[in-house]
Amino acid sequence: MRILVINPGSTSTKLAVYDESGPLWKDSLSHPSKELAAFRHINEQYDYRCSHVRDTLARAGIRLEFDAVVARGGLLKPTPGGVYRINERIKHDLWNADMEHASNLAAWIADEIAGEAGCPSFIADPVVTDELCALARLTGIPEIPRISIFHALNSRAVSRNYASRIGKKYEELNLVVAHLGGGISVSAHHHGKVIDVNNALNGEGPFSPERAGTVPARQLVDLCFSGKYTYKEIRKMLNGKGGLIAHLGTTDVPTIVRWAHAGAKNHKLVLDSMLYAVAKQIGAMHVALHGQTDAIILTGGIAFSDYCVEGIREWIEGLAPIVVIPGEDEMGALAMNAIGALRGELPLQEYCPA
Known part of the structure; x- marks a missing residue:
């Protein structure tokens, strides 16, 4: 299996290609502050980052031939952990997230590249993974329940x-x-x-x-x-x-x-x-x-x-x-989640928050 991994950060976008044995290729695209200054909001960086991903893959001689593209999960609505096929609801909630972060663009970029490659696109274990038990959720102020955001x-x-x-x-x-x-x-x-x-x-x-x-x-x-x-x-x-x-x-x-x-x-x-x-x-x-x-x-x-x-x-x-x-090996973890989902070892979740 060949898996493309995409992980945008505030001033960089990490890329990697993995198979079952480990990484085949890695790169980290730097986004200079002068270039990012042209964008008022993170969403406006979408075309810029997507073109950089395509150009980097082309320069490295990597064809768009993958079994899956997997991306870092962004600031979605609270949802259980696991591997999710990227759907329109995920993309909508990331585009309209309460907090701006470069990771919110990851699923958009992954889904576009996956469409060109003719393969599925996934996210896995986003930071908003929420599996708190009922006892852990309440606080002494009913209007302020505890929220699960973590690594x-x-x-x-x-x-x-x-x-x-x-x-x-x-x-x-x-x-x-x-x-x-x-x-x-x-x-x-x-x-x-x-x-x-x-x-x-x-x-x-x-x-x-x-x-x-x-x-x-x-x-x-x-x-x-x-x-x-x-x-x-x-x-x-x-x-x-x-x-x-x-x-x-x-x-x-x-x-x-x-x-x-x-x-x-x-x-x-x-x-x-x-x-x-x-x-x-x-x-x-x-x-x-x-x-x-x-x-x-x-x-x-x-x-x-x-x-x-x-x-x-x-x-x-x-x-x-x-x-x-x-x-931490976020890139390897994302790749292994995608491989596990393709093998049927990890269940493929459907994103449908309340």
């Missing part, structure tokens, strides 16, 4: 990876997965469903390199009405300018670790506080699994740091076996 693609991929290593199916295990990146999500996987997880995008859970995480509600309300900040500035504090960058002026964890080792007490305090918050969230997800956790998986870019892994381990040792699978 679903990588979290589920490393879970399947681990299950395969030990000769079991993902659907047989209870796992806590901590994705440690620019945002941090800690998810409870119960027999193939993510029954609880912090919203990693909009102010919930541990603070991270660039996100504030959960903050005291009353103090946040006071800040909002203090007159010191605009609505947009408060939103930016929660996502983009919160967490490590707010305290230390950088999101570079390896640099912060070096400063901590060199004796910078504030750098060590802030970093250790983040790791402590992650450990507490892991403990909460362990409770969500009734204390019956088969393994705790640490993944994402920060999991490359021995300092950070050990800083979390010291708090959670004894809860369950700790497995470290650093980094």
